[in-house]
Amino acid sequence: AQRVTQPEKLLSVFKGAPVELKCNYSYSGSPELFWYVQYSRQRLQLLLRHISRESIKGFTADLNKGETSFHLKKPFAQEEDSAMYYCALGNTGTASKLTFGTGTRLQVTL
Amino acid sequence: DTGVSQDPRHKITKRGQNVTFRCDPISEHNRLYWYRQTLGQGPEFLTYFQNEAQLEKSRLLSDRFSAERPKGSFSTLEIQRTEQGDSAMYLCASSLEPGPRGEQYFGPGTRLTVT
Numbered sequence: 001a002q003r004v005t006q007p008e009k010l011l012s013v014f015k016g017a018p019v020e021l022k023c024n025y026s027y028s029g030s031p032e033l034f035w036y037v038q039y040s041r042q043r044l045q046l047l048l049r050h051i052s053r054e055s056i057k058g059f060t061a062d063l064n065k066g067e068t069s070f071h072l073k074k075p076f077a078q079e080e081d082s083a084m085y086y087c088a089l090g091n092t093g094t095a096s097k098l099t100f101g102t103g104t105r106l107q108v109t110l
Numbered sequence: 111d112t113g114v115s116q117d118p119r120h121k122i123t124k125r126g127q128n129v130t131f132r133c134d135p136i137s138e139h140n141r142l143y144w145y146r147q148t149l150g151q152g153p154e155f156l157t158y159f160q161n162e163a164q165l166e167k168s169r170l171l172s173d174r175f176s177a178e179r180p181k182g183s184f185s186t187l188e189i190q191r192t193e194q195g196d197s198a199m200y201l202c203a204s205s206l207e208p209g210p211r212g213e214q215y216f217g218p219g220t221r222l223t224v225t
Contacts, residue, residue: 004152043113044153044201044216086152096166097143098214100152 002027004089006101013077013108021072021104023061023087032090033063033070034098039083047072047085057081077108114217116202122223123192130188131220135204142185143214144177145201146170153201159185160207192224 003026013019025031035047048056050063050070061072070087084105088098115134123129135142140161145153156175157167161182171177174192179185189196199221203214 006152009150043218044203046213049213088152096141096158097155097168098145098153099155102150102152 002089002091002099004087004099004101006085006087006104008104009102010105010107013106015079015108015110016076019072019074019077019081019106019108021085021087021106023070023072023101025068025070025087025089027068027089029091031063031065033061034088034090035059035061035070035072036086036088036100037083038086044086077106079108079110082106082108114202114204114215116200116217116220118220119218120221120223122225125192125194125224127192128188128190129192129222130186131200131202131222133185133187133202133204133217135184135202136206136215137183139204139206139215140182141205141207141214142179143203143205144185144187145203147199147201147219148197156187189222192222194224197222197224 005024033050036044037047038044059074061070063070084103086103087101090098117132143158144156147153155168156171157177159179162179174190177187199219201219202217205214
């Protein structure tokens with residue numbers, strides 16, 4: 001069975017501080033990992049995917065297969081980063097359903 | 111096309127009643143997904159369609175739940191004999207396959223409250 005664990009429900013940081021949102025997964029195959037974000041009163045949207053190795057809005061995430069982790073990082077938090085962040089695991093091959101973690105609320109304060 | 115739309119946005123119903131939700135995906139998207147999200151949880155997969163074919167259903171989708179996508183465009187999700195445990199946000203998403211994998215575009219959701 002596949003599972004995604006986000007251990008923190010809430011992460012509160014000061015503006016300009018580094019951010020790390022933790023995500024661990026359990027999957028027997030070759031994983032495809034994603035971070036989705038939901039800003040206040042907006043719909044869920046894709047932030048980044050591991051296969052693209054991209055940086056979006058200053059966020060990066062590296063897949064560590066040895067530690068089965070896909071932590072989301074940003075060196076300097078901005079107020080506009082305050083949102084709900086969900087780590088998600090996709091099936092290889094069919095890329096159909098996503099398995100989401102419970103989410104972490106990031107709160108960036110002045 | 112302004113993205114995935116869902117109707118209604120909110121639904122309050124009494125236990126035992128039937129409800130139906132509609133999802134209109136992004137027009138060129140051939141895949142359509144339904145998820146359910148309860149308070150404090152992430153979205154949980156219910157089912158998905160490739161065009162009009164329903165290709166996978168979760169164990170969460172009891173026999174009271176049925177989903178259709180008759181012409182490969184919009185989809186409906188019906189819940190029969192609603193129970194209080196069905197209270198949740200029901201999310202629809204769509205994607206283009208083949209395309210950027212995992213990039214599902216979500217709708218605003220339908221919040222169901224069963225009293």
